[in-house]
Amino acid sequence: MNSQDVILGLLMHHSLSGYDIKHKMETFLSYFNNASFGTIYPMLSKMEKEGLITKESVMQEGKPNKNLYSITEAGQYQFKQYMYSPIENDEFKSDAMTRLFFGEFVEAHIMVDVLEEFLNRTKVNLERLRQLYVDCQPEMSPTQEICIQIGIHNSESKIHTLTQGITRLKNVEQK
Amino acid sequence: MNSQDVILGLLMHHSLSGYDIKHKMETFLSYFNNASFGTIYPMLSKMEKEGLITKESVMQEGKPNKNLYSITEAGQYQFKQYMYSPIENDEFKSDAMTRLFFGEFVEAHIMVDVLEEFLNRTKVNLERLRQLYVDCQPEMSPTQEICIQIGIHNSESKIHTLTQGITRLKNVEQK
DNA sequence: CAAAGAATATATTGACTCGATATATATTAT
DNA sequence: ATAATATATATCGAGTCAATATATTCTTTG
Numbered sequence: 083m084n085s086q087d088v089i090l091g092l093l094m095h096h097s098l099s100g101y102d103i104k105h106k107m108e109t110f111l112s113y114f115n116n117a118s119f120g121t122i123y124p125m126l127s128k129m130e131k132e133g134l135i136t137k138e139s140v141m142q143e144g145k146p147n148k149n150l151y152s153i154t155e156a157g158q159y160q161f162k163q164y165m166y167s168p169i170e171n172d173e174f175k176s177d178a179m180t181r182l183f184f185g186e187f188v189e190a191h192i193m194v195d196v197l198e199e200f201l202n203r204t205k206v207n208l209e210r211l212r213q214l215y216v217d218c219q220p221e222m223s224p225t226q227e228i229c230i231q232i233g234i235h236n237s238e239s240k241i242h243t244l245t246q247g248i249t250r251l252k253n254v255e256q257k
Numbered sequence: 258m259n260s261q262d263v264i265l266g267l268l269m270h271h272s273l274s275g276y277d278i279k280h281k282m283e284t285f286l287s288y289f290n291n292a293s294f295g296t297i298y299p300m301l302s303k304m305e306k307e308g309l310i311t312k313e314s315v316m317q318e319g320k321p322n323k324n325l326y327s328i329t330e331a332g333q334y335q336f337k338q339y340m341y342s343p344i345e346n347d348e349f350k351s352d353a354m355t356r357l358f359f360g361e362f363v364e365a366h367i368m369v370d371v372l373e374e375f376l377n378r379t380k381v382n383l384e385r386l387r388q389l390y391v392d393c394q395p396e397m398s399p400t401q402e403i404c405i406q407i408g409i410h411n412s413e414s415k416i417h418t419l420t421q422g423i424t425r426l427k428n429v430e431q432k
Numbered sequence: 433c434a435a436a437g438a439a440t441a442t443a444t445t446g447a448c449t450c451g452a453t454a455t456a457t458a459t460t461a462t
Numbered sequence: 463a464t465a466a467t468a469t470a471t472a473t474c475g476a477g478t479c480a481a482t483a484t485a486t487t488c489t490t491t492g
Contacts, residue, residue: 083352091359114354146470165363170352177258177345179289184266185400188340193400225360228422239414247403293479321441321486
């Protein structure tokens with residue numbers, strides 16, 4: 083899976099600009115997939131050259147012009163090839179957890195700060211996902227619902243573990 | 258956080274070779290951080306040039322020679338700089354969840370396969386983490402314990418959501 | 433005993449990706 | 463007015479991965 087597969091998936095419903103794609107990814111996919119403009123724009127150029135998508139320049143009122151990209155039949159075929167291919171391993175990279183792993187080398191109060199910051203960020207993320215679920219549930223596919231439930235339950239379990247951990251670490255600190 | 262910070266953290270306890278570092282990362286950190294040889298070896302060369310680590314060639318019996326790297330005072334200082342710096346955002350990239358998100362474009366039985374494969378991999382991962390916890394708990398720091406608990410609870414919550422989801426999707430399929 | 437496979441060990445390359453930066457227009461708020 | 467925000471595209475350096483290459487030693491298996 084690379085950004086090409088995700089872009090094709092997003093174009094299956096509607097034609098989109100590079101900017102639209104970034105926005106959609108941030109809104110709906112960011113808790114398990116994301117791409118920067120530095121990935122999206124060069125990839126769109128490459129995909130157009132390969133005939134997976136077509137570009138159309140669209141004039142807009144009150145906004146700069148945009149390049150609207152549409153998926154071709156070759157693109158649809160390529161997307162299905164991806165969906166039938168073997169599943170790749172998940173990769174989770176967490177700076178907060180890396181710090182927890184090396185926590186013994188700094189003062190305990192620093193690690194309490196890391197835990198509390200990690201907890202807050204997880205809470206913010208959970209609220210966003212819950213709101214997204216409320217807003218989009220009617221038009222979500224069954225597998226999309228599983229997807230967001232995994233995100234929500236994951237956040238909830240992290241909040242639980244972190245809250246417990248903070249209490250325990252503060253007790254250790256006081257003794 | 259980049260691979261330099263993780264390598265320095267691993268060298269805080271013992272001197273290690275590039276190969277040792279890869280092995281340690283896979284055993285203890287792989288559920289939230291990882292690096293390939295293509296990252297580790299060039300990074301070690303760079304860090305040696307910068308005086309963060311020193312290299313020593315060690316003869317071994319029954320094994321090829323190895324380059325043993327040790328952290329310098331400058332390296333220890335650099336590592337603490339990292340530990341006191343602002344926390345970066347987590348990034349989670351999941352191919353399985355990306356497929357779930359786009360599940361509407363392929364047959365339901367394909368998505369059942371994706372869910373079952375995802376479930377199995379999560380179960381394998383959970384077992385590995387539980388075993389690691391049992392094996393290492395006595396020598397783990399308090400924050401390392403929180404770290405692995407997050408990993409274990411995360412897997413457990415995913416297993417729960419996936420199991421529910423598979424049942425629901427199979428019911429939808431039969432109707 | 434020979435051959436194959438696994439483990440140890442280091443290194444390189446191409447492709448992918450991110451974050452920062454640059455540029456430009458239009459709308460909204462102060 | 464002018465600052466900030468939203469829309470929109472593009473590029474570059476740095477970091478990273480997966481695959482590949484090379485070489486030695488130990489273990490297993492036929």
